[in-house]
Amino acid sequence: DTGVSQDPRHKITKRGQNVTFRCDPISEHNRLYWYRQTLGQGPEFLTYFQNEAQLEKSRLLSDRFSAERPKGSFSTLEIQRTEQGDSAMYLCASSLSKSEAFFGQGTRLTVV
Amino acid sequence: QKEVEQNSGPLSVPEGAIASLNCTYSDRGSQSFFWYRQYSGKSPELIMFIYSNGDKEDGRFTAQLNKASQYVSLLIRDSQPSDSATYLCAVKWLIFGTGTRLQVFP
Secondary structure (H helix, E strand, O other): OOOOOOEEEEEOOOOOOOEEEEEEOOOOOEEEEEEOOOOOOOOOEEEEEEEOEEEEEEEOOOOEEEEEOOOHHHHHEEEOOOHHHHHHHEEEEEEEEOOOOOEEEOOEEEEE | OOOOOOOOEEEEOOOOOOOOEEEEOOOOOOOOOOEEEEEEOOOOOOEEEEEEEEEEEEEEEEEEOOOOOOEEEEEEEEOEEEOOEEEEEEEEEEEEEOOOEEEEOO
């Protein structure tokens, strides 16, 4: 499968725990995006990388969220001290140009 | 004011009809506009990208962009039940609206 890959697909965690998600973009895609989506809402932009540089970060993102993209390949999104309100689908997308972006299948997070 | 606004629907159309989906945006500087389709429980998939004023056609889909009025629309001709999904409008580096749910009934 040469599409965007996200791992894990599902994560259940207790409130207060830290979680980390991984995204492997399509090979050679230099742009990578993270989103959060809750039921009935559109994807909410979290952050954007071009290569290893984090160029945009939503002001909605609290200090508990951090994302990295070392070496400009895969990316990780970490949520510290999870809260029930963090329960959502976390989507990653990648692109090579500004005219398209491809999404992974997402990681569904449930905080109990 | 939200950056991207869409009517949440549902928009119900009969099979074979034209479905018209609309989206307005707030940032006049936006250059890139996207329409994505999302089936329930699935990830969004790209349908159309448009950056110039006017119409862009791809099969049964036509995207229309009017930068002066700050809206972008998507027309689906000969709607099929398989088109039933949520249609998401996005601008810039993919700032999404909440989506419009389309229902095509036989």
